[in-house]
Amino acid sequence: MIDVKNLCKSFGDNKVLNNITExxxxxxxxxxxxxxxxxxSTFLRCLNLLETPTSGExxxxxxxxxxxxxxxxxxxRKMGMVFQHFxxxxxxxxxQNITLAPVTLKLQSKEEAGxxxxxxxxxxxxxxxADAYPSMISGGQKQRIAIVRALAMxxxxxxxxxxxxxxxxxxxxxxxxxxxxLAAEGMTMIVVTHEMGFAREVGTRVMFMDEGKILEQNExxxxxxxxxxxxxxxxxxxxx
Amino acid sequence: MSIWEQIYSNLIAQDRWMLxxxxxxxxxxxxxxxxxxxxxxxxxxxxxRMSNIRVLRWIGTLYITVIRGVPVITQLxxxxxxxxxxxxxxxxxxxxxxxxxxxxxxxxxxxxxxxQGVDIGQTEAGRSLGLKKWQTMVKxxxxxxFKNILPTYTNEFIVLIKETSxxxxxxxxxxxxxxxxxxxxxxNAWVPLxxxxxxxxxxxxxxxxxFSLLERRLARSDRR
Numbered sequence: 001m002i003d004v005k006n007l008c009k010s011f012g013d014n015k016v017l018n019n020i021t022e023x024x025x026x027x028x029x030x031x032x033x034x035x036x037x038x039x040x041s042t043f044l045r046c047l048n049l050l051e052t053p054t055s056g057e058x059x060x061x062x063x064x065x066x067x068x069x070x071x072x073x074x075x076x077r078k079m080g081m082v083f084q085h086f087x088x089x090x091x092x093x094x095x096q097n098i099t100l101a102p103v104t105l106k107l108q109s110k111e112e113a114g115x116x117x118x119x120x121x122x123x124x125x126x127x128x129x130a131d132a133y134p135s136m137i138s139g140g141q142k143q144r145i146a147i148v149r150a151l152a153m154x155x156x157x158x159x160x161x162x163x164x165x166x167x168x169x170x171x172x173x174x175x176x177x178x179x180x181x182l183a184a185e186g187m188t189m190i191v192v193t194h195e196m197g198f199a200r201e202v203g204t205r206v207m208f209m210d211e212g213k214i215l216e217q218n219e220x221x222x223x224x225x226x227x228x229x230x231x232x233x234x235x236x237x238x239x240x
Numbered sequence: 241m242s243i244w245e246q247i248y249s250n251l252i253a254q255d256r257w258m259l260x261x262x263x264x265x266x267x268x269x270x271x272x273x274x275x276x277x278x279x280x281x282x283x284x285x286x287x288x289r290m291s292n293i294r295v296l297r298w299i300g301t302l303y304i305t306v307i308r309g310v311p312v313i314t315q316l317x318x319x320x321x322x323x324x325x326x327x328x329x330x331x332x333x334x335x336x337x338x339x340x341x342x343x344x345x346x347x348x349x350x351x352x353x354x355x356q357g358v359d360i361g362q363t364e365a366g367r368s369l370g371l372k373k374w375q376t377m378v379k380x381x382x383x384x385x386f387k388n389i390l391p392t393y394t395n396e397f398i399v400l401i402k403e404t405s406x407x408x409x410x411x412x413x414x415x416x417x418x419x420x421x422x423x424x425x426x427x428n429a430w431v432p433l434x435x436x437x438x439x440x441x442x443x444x445x446x447x448x449x450x451f452s453l454l455e456r457r458l459a460r461s462d463r464r
Contacts, residue, residue: 050364077370087365091383101369104379146365153369 001026001157001188002047007056009042009212016042018212020056026156029189031199031220034209035235040192043209044159047190048079061156077105080150084162086142088134088149094121095130098149113152120148124178140171144178157188164195196240200224208232250431256422260432263418264439270335270414271401277340278400282347289352300348307345313406315342320410335407343400350396354389355381387458394451398444405440415439 002024009017016039024030032040045051047058049065049072058066065075089097098120099113108116121127124144129137137145143163150158160179164172176198183189183202193199199206200220207217208229216229224240227233241249251257288300307315319338320331358381366376408417419436423429 048368050368073367073370073372076368079368081365081368083361083365083368085361087359087361089362089365089380089384091387100379101366101371104375105370150369 001061002190003057003059004047005057005059007043007046007058008054009039009046009051010054016212017046017053020212020214022214024157024188024190026188027186027204029183029191029202029204030207031203031205032190032192032207032209033194033196033199033235033239034207038209039212040209041161044161044190044192047159048076048081050081077101077107077153078156080147080153080155080158082143082147082150082158082160082163084165086134086139086146086166088142088146090134093131093133094126094137094145097134097145098152101149102152107153116152117148120151121145123181124148138171139167140174143167143171143175147175147178147182151182157190158182160189160191160193162192162194164193194239196224208235210235246428246431250422250426250428251435256432259413259418259422260415260435260439263413263415263436266332266407266413267401267404267415268443269332270339270404270407270412271397273332273336274339274343274400274404275397277336278343278347278396281340281344282351285344285348286351286355289348290355304345304348307342312339312342312403313409316406316410331410331412334410335404335412339400339404342403343396346396347393350389350392351385353392354385357388358384387455390451390455390458394447394454398447401443401447402440 002022004020004022004024007017007020008015018039020043032043034040042051046053047060049058053066056066057064060075061078063075064070065072088094089100092100095114095117098117099108099110102108102113102116103110107113118127118130121130124147126141126144129141129145134142134145147158147163163179164175167175172195176195179189179191179198180202189202191198191203203220205217206220206223207214208223208227208231209215210231216227216232217223218226224236227236251260285300285303288296289304291297291300316335316338319341320334324334324337362380362384363376366380367373371379404414405416407414408420413421415436419432422432426432
């Protein structure tokens with residue numbers, strides 16, 4: 001589904017991604033962990049071209065997406081993204097946040113989009129917040145709505161960039177719950193997170209990134225119980 | 241002369257209040273005209289400054305540097321006596337263009353600050369949903385920028401009203417000029433000048449109040 005070939009990304013002299021080659025298949029739940037500054041967020045943001053790769057190729061559903069003339073907007077519809085800081089649109093109601101993209105892109109009529117949005121909101125138990133503005137709801141609610149907003153575009157893959165890092169501890173659970181449900185429904189997911197419990201429970205594959213490289217990866221059980229790389233052992237001993 | 245006689249001779253006699261009203265009308269005409277011209281120019285220059293095309297960015301920067309580096313009176317006289325010297329353009333139009341060109345430089349910076357004040361995450365969220373760059377701008381960035389912009393933009397309008405008081409330099413009879421003309425005719429300084437000052441004050445305070453009401457309306461979606 002996603003093929004990354006020799007991906008490099010530099011900011012000035014700072015080499016953030018160092019020659020990453022990786023394949024992610026449909027239905028996988030890939031969890032990326034690693035110390036801050038390891039390049040994991042940049043890697044994720046390269047996948048939907050929020051960052052432009054310095055070199056290398058990214059293929060999505062059989063198309064190379066980072067070549068000149070590729071329709072980036074088209075591809076992004078199929079890749080939902082959830083951000084650390086939610087990035088809900090503060091000037092729009094919850095309902096308008098969800099329906100903005102499908103309606104603006106003429107994928108659905110306003111009524112259809114509204115129905116879809118309500119259905120999604122009901123699923124996360126927030127249908128009573130449809131007319132609220134983002135400033136009136138909690139962080140956990142914001143992030144669940146941000147997830148639903150991405151889902152309204154009916155994406156083939158969901159990218160999560162530290163979705164719980166900006167939340168109060170008591171709100172982490174409700175967001176992870178939504179993500180678990182999504183995983184159970186078969187969504188392809190790539191998740192950058194510090195939630196080791198989530199990685200272990202939901203991930204089909206866990207990657208450890210450091211200094212712009214994927215140092216080690218494995219299915220979660222072996223990954224956590226039998227780490228090979230010293231750097232990973234060190235990291236796990238600090239976070240677990 | 242008693243105070244009342246002085247006021248009478250300066251404001252009432254020979255229908256001088258009509259002169260003041262006409263001056264006020266001219267001031268408002270130039271200020272409104274200039275803010276419209278300035279807003280259009282400001283929008284264009286702002287787009288230039290944020291463009292991906294280097295030449296446009298350069299033009300925008302040059303425009304702002306030149307306009308902000310030259311006194312408004314000098315610009316006004318250049319427009320009247322150099323650029324439009326050989327055209328029979330109405331003076332009010334010359335003033336509107338001149339003040340508009342001047343204001344455009346400031347307005348463009350106000351717009352740019354307002355747009356860049358919107359969190360980059362908003363743009364990223366819009367783009368990640370598949371919206372095109374301009375759709376993201378129109379639907380997500382501009383509405384939020386508008387709120388950032390409003391206080392400084394309205395202030396620019398108030399500044400502009402006051403700045404038009406130099407229009408007398410090119411023989412326009414605006415509010416300040418007519419006050420001065422009455423002073424010359426009656427040899428009384430305080431009545432006509434204080435009168436024009438009070439009118440300016442009413443205008444600027446009234447507008448400030450109006451705009452702050454508008455801002456409060458727009459703050460609807462903010463934290464309450």
